[in-house]
Amino acid sequence: MSISAESVQFDDDQMWVNLSDGRTLGVPLAWFPRLLGATADERGAVEISAFGLHWPDLDEDISIQGLLAGRGDQTGTGGRAA
Template sequence: MAITDDAIKQAEDRMAGKRDHAHAISARYDCRSERVIIRLHSGLELAVPPHLVEGLVGATAESLSEIEVSPSGLGLHWPRLDADLYVPALLEGQFGSRQWMAHQLGAAGGRSRSQAKRNAARANGAKGGRPRKNQA
């Protein structure tokens, strides 16, 4: 199949439509602030702590410093970590898959120390606590 000038023009027009969304033009890891700095086409720069992003948690500065921006600017890729980040999702506050995000929220809830949680634990303890599992 030969690629015609018309086919190239149509592809460029489709790509131009995708550029209506925010897209990255560069990305780097700043060791001093321990943040991934993403520069968007609008001039806006985002500073994201790697511990908030699925696939980047616990990564070394050396691994984080090698970042590839996709040709469309919609994705970031860390080859050493085999991790990817979708830029529009990042702007919506999604730092990973639904399952990963739910785990992060659950872990944060488990660490909370509110008065309501203390009262609930006391009330449960007054009833004898959590029932023991029967061993079969």
């Protein structure tokens, strides 16, 4: 069974991802500097696919498998890299 995102919400410090298996992941925005510095409208412009989360205007892609493994930004722009 493949786990995918069903929805995404934000608060001041966290991104909350509701998964198809019923779990909700809370991920610190500090792991993803592009999202941390984005406006609420920019964060809300997420595209959800079977592969993960994509913000075209922010050039940000986050895989669900990466989130489940505890990986943050892997581009070297900051954030937590596992």
